[in-house]
Amino acid sequence: MKEANISDSAVRRLSQYLRLLRELERRGTEVVSSRQLAERSGATSAQVRKDLSMFGSFGKRGRGYDVPELADTLDGILGLRRRWRVCLVGVGKIGTALLGYRDLGRRGFDIVAAFDAEKEKVGHEVFGVKVHSMAALERVVRETGAEIGIIATPPEAAQEVAAALASAGVSAILNFAPVELEVPEDLPVRTMDVVLELEGLTYLLSRNGAGEGSAGDGEI
């Protein structure tokens, strides 16, 4: 398999193809064409083929792609042939929702520890995950070997937590706090921000004639 210098959005698409492939696999579909993957993922067939060809040749001409085989290939590309250990900082509403989100486990991510600044939460288990004090962060991250840290704290605390996670040795951070984190260059961070996504929508709505309560049919 080729090493590829692939863009962020291409990786995102690969994840989407994989999501579709798993669904097709569940239904017993054996073969899928780039066209079909494209339709169901909002890409074009050429783009699907290009994305995949960055890593090798996985299809059969005249036929398409073998579903389980391509799913496994994408697992390999995305680093999903193994499980990942994740820790979560901030057991508030979002943090709790994540602890209870069973898909994480199903898709290969094990939450091995949680942390919270509030004394009342420390020592308890939430959805089977033990909540530690912030003071224990560095020790517990090392002991559990957590590789990915999720930040679900208030924004004021996020930068400090990011620094602590970095120095405790996590290799990547998923950040739910609405702030831009400063971290060492080699520590990838993805930020998920609901308000930011909503603003992306309101931008579009204010350009077009929003507020006119239309919609409702699929007309072009």
Next chain:
Amino acid sequence: MKEANISDSAVRRLSQYLRLLRELERRGTEVVSSRQLAERSGATSAQVRKDLSMFGSFGKRGRGYDVPELADTLDGILGLRRRWRVCLVGVGKIGTALLGYRDLGRRGFDIVAAFDAEKEKVGHEVFGVKVHSMAALERVVRETGAEIGIIATPPEAAQEVAAALASAGVSAILNFAPVELEVPEDLPVRTMDVVLELEGLTYLLSRNGAGEGSAGDGEI
């Protein structure tokens, strides 16, 4: 102000600039340069200037941008000079977390109604928002004038809910279910998927030499 044909990622950056400007405003900072905005948002100064220049000339040469003025300008561009009515479908863990997320209200988004398929939840209020039955969706969306629908249901239900929201007349959808939704062309959808973001990280970790528990200093 110019009308601009601006990319998705540029809109995302505008939101980030706005987030920073609000923080600067809170601290009483009066003027900011493209360089400063760039540093704190992970962009370059040229990009900040370019992004803004798509919509007009808002800075003062030799000086920078007036913070409250630029914040207000970006509010205008992003459609945030008004409040938006939002409804939420699926009062599970994520849905509940969103209902309790006070930032939404602070940033101009009012959740005016919630819906759930479970009988036990219907009729109750969650964080001050009344939960309706799915059967009431179309009526309540029309009555409340909800413009944006948030889908926080299990993936199996998401497509059906999207169709119901579309036909009830919402103008945009924010989707937390890990599926690609098929909706009328003129109905923008943004999907937020934790697993997809995590996979973006594991992709990077498996390219580099991950698993070596390094990191910890801010060295270049």
Next chain:
DNA sequence: AAATGTGAAAGTCTTCACAGCA
């Protein structure tokens, strides 16, 4: 006949670098 894999073309986005203004 059908669908891949891929160069080449087209299109988009980002960076450069500097004229011009406060």
Next chain:
DNA sequence: TGCTGTGAAGACTTTCACATTT
């Protein structure tokens, strides 16, 4: 002097279109 606004250059991404393979 300092920093914006912006054409032009460069980098990157997507689409096209077709030779190739099953």
